[in-house]
Amino acid sequence: MSSQTLIFKKRPIVLLQGEPLLLWNWQQQPQTLLQVLEAKKVRIFSECRSGYCGCCRTKIRSGSVCYLTEPLAELQDDECLPCCCIPEEDLDLELSCRGADMPLLAEKYRA
Template sequence: MSSPTLIFKKRPIVYLQGEPLLLWNWQQEQQTLLEILESKHVRIFSECRSGFCGACRTKVRQGSVKYLIEPLAELAADECLPCCCIPNEDLDLDITTEGADMPPVYQDKYA
C-alpha cells in the first residue's frame, strides 16, 4: 500500500515590468488582481466599477491568469482583465512601478 502523494503548488509572484511586487498569498484569492494592485498603490486605470468593461485591460509580459468570472471584453492572447482574475502562475505585467509600494531591494552589505 503506497502513501498518498502531496502536491504543493508554488505561490505565484506578481512582477511589474520584471520587478517583483508581491508573492501572491492564497488568502488573497478572495480578492481580484485589480484589488491587490490597488492596495499596493499600483497606477492602473479602471472603470470597471462604473460599468465600462475592458478599461483595466493589461498586457501580460509573461505568465497566465485564472478568471474568477468570465470577462465581457474581448482580449488579445497577451492581455488580461485584472478586475476579474488572479495569477495562475508567476505573472509579469506591463505596468509601471512608479508610485507602487515595491518591496525593498536587498543589496549585499559586503560588496
C-alpha cells in the first residue's frame, strides 16, 4: 500500500533591496508584478505594459520570474520586465522602498 504525499510550493516573497514588501499570492490576485508594485506605491516607471518597450526594466538582486507574455525588449540575465511577469521564487528587486506601502516589520528594522 502506498501513501500519497502532498507537496506545497511556498509562495514567493517580494523584497525591495532586501526589505520585505509582500507575500506573493497569484491565485487570489492574478496581476503582473508591475500592477502589484504600483498598488503598493513603489516608484517604478512604465509605458506599454506588454513587454515591448522595456521602460519598466528592473534589476533582480536575487530570485527569478516567469513571463505571462514573452517580452520583446532585450534583457540582461539579471533584469526583468515587471509589466509582464510574476515571481517564480523569492524575488529581491533593486527598487527603492522610499514611499512604498511596506509592512510594519520593515519599518521596525529601518529605525
